[in-house]
Amino acid sequence: MxxxxxxxxxxxxxxxxxxxxxxxxxxxxxxxxxxxxxxxxxxxxxxxxxxxxxxxxxxxxxxxxxxxxxxxxxxxxxxxxxxxxxxxxxxxxxxxxxxxxxxxxxxxxxxxxxxxxxxxxxxxxxxxxxxxxxxxxxxxxxxxxxxxxxxxxxxxxxxxxxxxxxxxxxxxxxxxxxxxxxxxxxxxxxxxxxxxxxxxxxxxxxxxxxxxxxxxxxxxxxxxxxxxxxxxxxxxxxxxxxxxxxxxxxxxxxxxxxxxxxxxxxxxxxxxxxxxxxxxxxxxxxxxxxxxxxxxxxxxxxxxxxxxxxxxxxxxxxxxxxxxxxxxxxxxxxxIWPDSVSPFEVGVINLKAGDADCDKACDDTYNTLLEQGKDVIYDDRDARAGAKFADADLIGVPWQIILGPRGLKNGVVELKNRKSGEREELSLESALSKISK
RNA sequence: CGGGGUGUAGCGCAGUCUGGUAGCGCAUUCGCUUUGGGAGCGAAGGGUCGGAGGUUCGAAUCCUCUCACCCCGACCA
The missing domain is CATH 3.30.930.10 (Bira Bifunctional Protein; Domain 2)
Structure with missing residues (x-):
């Protein structure tokens, strides 16, 4: 979505x-x-x-x-x-x-x-x-x-x-x-x-x-x-x-x-x-x-x-x-939703909507997750990062994959777990496999 | 059903006591600057002040009636 x-x-x-x-x-x-x-x-x-x-x-x-x-x-x-x-x-x-x-x-x-x-x-x-x-x-x-x-x-x-x-x-x-x-x-x-x-x-x-x-x-x-x-x-x-x-x-x-x-x-x-x-x-x-x-x-x-x-x-x-x-x-x-009733399993947060590279990386991630059959919410709005983070936490997106130009330059994304609050930087592949567990 | 409270812009509120051009913050629209945890500046739009009567030159403000919603208690998935 x-x-x-x-x-x-x-x-x-x-x-x-x-x-x-x-x-x-x-x-x-x-x-x-x-x-x-x-x-x-x-x-x-x-x-x-x-x-x-x-x-x-x-x-x-x-x-x-x-x-x-x-x-x-x-x-x-x-x-x-x-x-x-x-x-x-x-x-x-x-x-x-x-x-x-x-x-x-x-x-x-x-x-x-x-x-x-x-x-x-x-x-x-x-x-x-x-x-x-x-x-x-x-x-x-x-x-x-x-x-x-x-x-x-x-x-x-x-x-x-x-x-x-x-x-x-x-x-x-x-x-x-x-x-x-x-x-x-x-x-x-x-x-x-x-x-x-x-x-x-x-x-x-x-x-x-x-x-x-x-x-x-x-x-x-x-x-x-x-x-x-x-x-x-x-x-x-x-x-x-x-x-x-x-x-x-x-x-x-x-x-x-x-x-x-x-x-x-x-x-x-x-x-x-x-x-x-x-x-x-x-x-x-x-x-x-x-x-x-x-x-x-x-x-x-x-x-x-x-x-x-x-x-x-x-x-x-x-x-x-x-x-x-x-x-x-x-x-x-x-x-903080229990997994079984969460409205979405995973969210993709685009930190710089409008930036061609960032949009592409986010679109690809979104499509990959869709192909895996995930319920995914993709924050592609033209809004500030803070507003996106706040909304994601408010509606309780369990896993949040955060992509921005800074991380992409180093080949990493940020993965946040809503329940534990843990955040880590890792490759997109590692993030995806972690979510699938 | 008893007791208490609130209705003013989409949301949060001030103004009501003491009547005199309807305000603030956020949101919205436009412009510029920004852009990694709810941005800044400038401009604009948006209101029958819950409703009906009344008092008054004049009512969001005073009086009467009424409606809605919330909270506490007694009852219930």
Missing amino acids: RLSRYFLPTLKDTPSEAQIASHRLMLRAGMIRQSSSGVYSWLPLGLRVLKKIENIVREEQNAIGCHEVLMPTIQPADLWQKSGRYDDYGPEMLRIVDRHQRDMLYGPTNEEQITEIFAGSVRSYRELPQMLYHIQWKFRDEVRPRFGVMRGREFLMKDAYSFDIDKESARRSYNKMFVSYLKTYERLGLKAIPMAANTGPIGGDMSHEFLILAETGESEIACHRDFIEMSLVNEDIDFEGDLKPIVDRFTTKYAATDEMRNPEAEKVLGDDLVTARGIEVGHIFNFGTKYSKPMGASVAGPDGKDVDVEMGSYGIGVSRLVGGIIESSHDENGI
């Missing part, structure tokens, strides 16, 4: 409404613009990151046999009247009346919709278990939206739903999703800790929240010190096998969000107790027949008798993750 032709409206000054790092940086880096309170437009750079996160989430869902669908944002009110939630949900639900005076709503979640689809299509236990998900925009009319995309009213969520014939099977689906979530967050470069949670308005008997630690997190959490180091990295997981040992490993030690904290358990932990603030980036529920019963989602069991299916739902806040990742990874100059 040539920066001179790209749409990247970066800001030198911080807009006054942005108080936390991720919100400030997303505005300054030209990732988003606010439309109204809690509602944002995604500009090219922000959208690139959003899509990268979305794709990782998608791959991990597909990997456990969860099938993607796409349900509408607008739902009919009678669906929700059937489940009894139309009145329960309150003013957080955005209600709409269409031209025929039918009551509609902008979906805050999709349990009713998916249950109806399932109920109309599946008749036998032989077709179970089944898991479906979609990645779709939601709207919840929050009392107080804040922190940019971290608590917007409109947000992108991956929500999955499981259908099983009995509790034991439902538990297996839950475990599958649980472990899949741990893997998903690791791929996103995040340390997410599962914590027992209240089931809230969605209901059910078992629920976990996944939180990442960050100073600006909205809830105060406490957990065993071991969670900080726990990881699934390099573990080859058989999702068709018994996942209970892994789930146990991540659930037996103490970890609780503020409303679930237990002072006695914390006392026992002593020095092993860590308290911090956390951002909720996922929430999974097992809620049995809460929706299947009222909405008639039953199947014939082995004995021919109808059984209400056991259900669960599993959410990941995709747009929130963009903010969450920035909260946990930035410095005073800008964003």
